[in-house]
Amino acid sequence: MNVLVTGGVGFIGTNLIKRLLEDGHKVVSLDNYQTGKEENEQEGCEYHRVDIRDGIDFDFFMPDPDIIYHLAALPRIQPSFEYPELTFETNVLGTMNIMSWAKEKGCGVVYAGSSSKHGGIFKNPYTFTKHQGEEIVELYNKVYDVPTAICRFYNVYGPYQLTEGEYCTVVGIFQRQYKNGEELTITGDGEQRRDFTHVYDIVDGFVKCGEQLDKVSGEVFELGRGENFSINVIAQSFDVGYTYIPKRPGEVQETLCTDMKARKLLGWKPTIDILDYIEGVRVDKEISNN
Numbered sequence: 001m002n003v004l005v006t007g008g009v010g011f012i013g014t015n016l017i018k019r020l021l022e023d024g025h026k027v028v029s030l031d032n033y034q035t036g037k038e039e040n041e042q043e044g045c046e047y048h049r050v051d052i053r054d055g056i057d058f059d060f061f062m063p064d065p066d067i068i069y070h071l072a073a074l075p076r077i078q079p080s081f082e083y084p085e086l087t088f089e090t091n092v093l094g095t096m097n098i099m100s101w102a103k104e105k106g107c108g109v110v111y112a113g114s115s116s117k118h119g120g121i122f123k124n125p126y127t128f129t130k131h132q133g134e135e136i137v138e139l140y141n142k143v144y145d146v147p148t149a150i151c152r153f154y155n156v157y158g159p160y161q162l163t164e165g166e167y168c169t170v171v172g173i174f175q176r177q178y179k180n181g182e183e184l185t186i187t188g189d190g191e192q193r194r195d196f197t198h199v200y201d202i203v204d205g206f207v208k209c210g211e212q213l214d215k216v217s218g219e220v221f222e223l224g225r226g227e228n229f230s231i232n233v234i235a236q237s238f239d240v241g242y243t244y245i246p247k248r249p250g251e252v253q254e255t256l257c258t259d260m261k262a263r264k265l266l267g268w269k270p271t272i273d274i275l276d277y278i279e280g281v282r283v284d285k286e287i288s289n290n
């Protein structure tokens with residue numbers, strides 16, 4: 001199949017492209033490298049430096065896509081407070097551009113939604129714009145018959161995650177601090193709970209959704225492992241010192257996927273446990289120290 005991935009040099013996009021190439025697809029990535037990295041480029045995929053906010057002719061990059069996996073976004077809550085306009089332009093107008101091209105091409109779109117919406121869409125600009133993205137996807141499905149599905153991801157971690165800068169996630173921050181021999185920094189009282197889901201499981205659900213788009217068009221899926229842990233437990237499982245820093249605004253107290261639709265309709269089953277993953281990180285550090 002001809003597969004177009006937006007956000008292909010980002011954390012999840014890189015893992016997705018590796019999987020799509022393994023599955024034998026022709027893959028083209030569109031990314032402006034805002035948070036994505038050149039070193040994430042995979043052999044066998046065609047990469048273009050493109051900004052989805054620009055209403056350009058995407059035909060030039062892939063004239064006959066069979067499916068689009070739309071991941072490009074400004075992803076994270078905290079920076080969205082500082083850049084609400086840019087977040088809106090990327091996550092909402094960018095999504096509109098992709099959907100309008102999909103309509104022209106008659107090809108399906110699988111959209112990377114966010115579980116953060118369950119905490120309320122007005123908590124921060126990021127959550128609001130990801131919700132607006134979902135609404136646009138749904139609009140094109142209902143009004144223009146574009147085959148679409150939405151997968152809401154829960155707290156993704158794993159290879160290629162950012163470990164530096166304002167767009168990195170808690171597991172990325174802890175891994176960097178652990179690797180550097182620093183104390184881990186826990187925000188607030190650390191009792192907030194997250195349903196951490198490994199990126200391999202996320203990619204597997206996303207791809208299963210794309211493969212069965214004919215059957216599941218119009219559906220929304222929750223891709224979460226279905227078990228949550230407090231940040232305190234996650235920090236303690238690294239077995240090093242930690243300290244507390246002020247709570248950050250706009251964050252929910254808990255994420256937890258209780259919806260089993262992806263398991264039932266897609267045959268998806270997440271397999272990787274965050275505590276096993278952290279154990280692996282610790283073993284790797286011990287090996288590299290010896």
Ligand SMILES: NC(=O)c1ccc[n+]([C@@H]2O[C@H](COP(=O)([O-])OP(=O)(O)OC[C@H]3O[C@@H](n4cnc5c(N)ncnc54)[C@H](O)[C@@H]3O)[C@@H](O)[C@H]2O)c1
Nearest residue numbers: 007010011012031032033034035036051052072073153156
């Ligand atoms: N990581 C998570 O825990 C999580 C949870 C829920 C939803 N999501 C969603 O998954 C998707 C991927 O997130 P990620 O964690 O891989 O983040 P990421 O920042 O690693 O990937 C996003 C990619 O989009 C690209 N991008 C940003 N603006 C662009 C633009 N204007 N034009 C073209 N490309 C642009 C970035 O350069 C980057 O490569 C996002 O849509 C995000 O909202 C992620």
